[in-house]
Amino acid sequence: MMSQMPRQAALPTCPSCAEPLDAGDRFCGACGYDLSVVPPHPEDHPTLTMNGAAHAAASDSAPPVPPAVPAPPVAPVPPETAGWSTAARAPAQAAPAAPVVPAPGVRFDRPAEPEEYSLQAPDPRVAADSAPAPEPAKVCVACRAGRVDDDGYCENCGHAQPRERDHMEAEPGLLAAVSDRGLRHHRNEDAFGLGTAVLPDGSPALVAIVCDGVSSATRPDDASLAASRAASESLLAALPQGTHPQAAMHEAIVAASHAVNALAGEPATAREHAPHQNAPACTLVGAVVTAGLLVVGWVGDSRAYWVPADRGAPAARLTEDDSWAAQMVAAGLMNEAEAYADERAHAITGWLGADAYELEPHTASFKPDRPGVVVVCTDGLWNYAEAAEEMAEVVPLDAAVRPLHCARVLVGHALDGGGHDNVTVAVVPFPAPPQGAGSA
Structure with missing residues (x-):
């Protein structure tokens, strides 16, 4: 549920349509993008300089990352749209995404991560037809009550079953x-x-x-x-x-x-x-x-x-x-x-x-x-x-x-x-x- 998900850091603009956001917004007011599912930036990936030398992420000489510029206020998300998925709230017209400008000395030519594909739930009727029928449990021939284990003995009275x-x-x-x-x-x-x-x-x-x-x-x-x-x-x-x-x-x-x-x-x-x-x-x-x-x-x-x-x-x-x-x-x-x-x-x-x-x-x-x-x-x-x-x-x-x-x-x-x-x-x-x- 949405209430159980960790809060993400405030974003200056919508990752989908680049619309300016307010602090605390959970959905984009323009395109309805769900801001709570934005994955955090990776913190542990090594980076390389453009000339092939390793970039010292923790070096004193590394240029400081400029702070995020506060975004201007936008209209709040209507309450009746809260909790909708992205597919259910497709905007009438989405603004084009802003190009991502790489930071100095960082490579963005790594292989693209595979996209997640939604898996269709199996048809319960097909699953029921293809599932093998469970073998009925064998009942002891002596006590007529205990189940027979894989070794051929009754779990209730211990009687060896006929071969x-x-x-x-x-x-x-x-x-x-x-x-x-x-x-x-x-x-x-x-x-x-x-x-x-x-x-x-x-x-x-x-x-x-x-x-x-x-x-x-x-x-x-x-x-x-x-x-x-x-x-x-x-x-x-x-x-x-x-x-x-x-x-x-x-x-x-x-x-x-x-x-x-x-x-x-x-x-x-x-x-x-x-x-x-x-x-x-x-x-x-x-x-x-x-x-x-x-x-x-x-x-x-x-x-x-x-x-x-x-x-x-x-x-x-x-x-x-x-x-x-x-x-x-x-x-x-x-x-x-x-x-x-x-x-x-x-x-x-x-x-x-x-x-x-x-x-x-x-x-x-x-x-x-x-x-x-x-x-x-x-x-x-x-x-x-x-x-x-x-x-x-x-x-x-x-x-x-x-x-x-x-x-x-x-x-x-x-x-x-x-x-x-x-x-x-x-x-x-x-x-x-x-x-x-x-x-x-």
């Missing part, structure tokens, strides 16, 4: 998968990949890959994620080109193996490696379902089950574990109950990883004579429904038309049983319905 991979769900079309951290593990080391493809004859193909990271290895979560992505991408690229599903599954497992092997040479593996750990590793199981063919492939102890829609027909396990227990049973040294009761039962003899003895992808193809679903899962599920008959009892009757609901029920069954491991399951209906065509 993105702690619980994952997907339903791209007519198949679905659910993965959960379980109740005992500190992170989810499982991963899955889903998709649909169109075969050269126009019929659809459904693809599901499930991987389980080896906990005793370095970066098991990264290994399962890399393998699931590589295998599913390989299948979705090969099937539309006319590659037979069983051959495509074999090549997908090889691609997944290469992806996991590559992790061993990354700096992150060296940083996280501990003496008791091996290179990144995981197991893999996958299924490809077409209109009349079911293909499975696996390495390790993750499994695939066949559950017919007609529960009067028998269910079946479609894979054989690469594990110590399976070897004992195959060799006739133990029956299945004895082998899986041994503490060495879940020691795997095949996996994907740089330190695997030898990669041996297993594939098998089937032609079911009736509709049903394929359950593709990690041992976090089948530990609680090991036999095919037990798995069929847990699978809902409408699994083929509600695959996501079925996957949730199966994960819930494992959590209700204790949830000692990560749990991941994919549910794929057979045969692949025509409306499942398209890429995902």
Whole structure:
């Protein structure tokens, strides 16, 4: 406000029109110039003489500055014009400005100061449209009241919030998968990949890959994620080109193996490696379902089950574990109950990883004579429904038309049983319905 501005020294004439002024005038009576905004003369700028020598501003020999000559009185400014801006009070006719005569020995050839430009206020409508919407504050899943900080902890109760991979769900079309951290593990080391493809004859193909990271290895979560992505991408690229599903599954497992092997040479593996750990590793199981063919492939102890829609027909396990227990049973040294009761039962003899003895992808193809679903899962599920008959009892009757609901029920069954491991399951209906065509 004008009342808060410091008073300027009296000026003899108006800086705008050179009209004589009275002492105490705040506006020019001729042109209305606002005298309170006249900037003070700079006091600290060095000056140069015309011949280039420095001018001693404080020298005794410097000529004294003549005092200002009092200006003759002028008419006072009408009160109704007090406080107007210069632009609002433009005079009808302004007198020409008097030329400025430089003082002796002072240069006025310095670069002109940049003028101030008035900035137009932004349009609030445009500003509102361009401003990014603020992210809603995350609320704690435990107390439902505290805000979650950037580190993932509740500011109210301190509860650690679930991470993105702690619980994952997907339903791209007519198949679905659910993965959960379980109740005992500190992170989810499982991963899955889903998709649909169109075969050269126009019929659809459904693809599901499930991987389980080896906990005793370095970066098991990264290994399962890399393998699931590589295998599913390989299948979705090969099937539309006319590659037979069983051959495509074999090549997908090889691609997944290469992806996991590559992790061993990354700096992150060296940083996280501990003496008791091996290179990144995981197991893999996958299924490809077409209109009349079911293909499975696996390495390790993750499994695939066949559950017919007609529960009067028998269910079946479609894979054989690469594990110590399976070897004992195959060799006739133990029956299945004895082998899986041994503490060495879940020691795997095949996996994907740089330190695997030898990669041996297993594939098998089937032609079911009736509709049903394929359950593709990690041992976090089948530990609680090991036999095919037990798995069929847990699978809902409408699994083929509600695959996501079925996957949730199966994960819930494992959590209700204790949830000692990560749990991941994919549910794929057979045969692949025509409306499942398209890429995902």
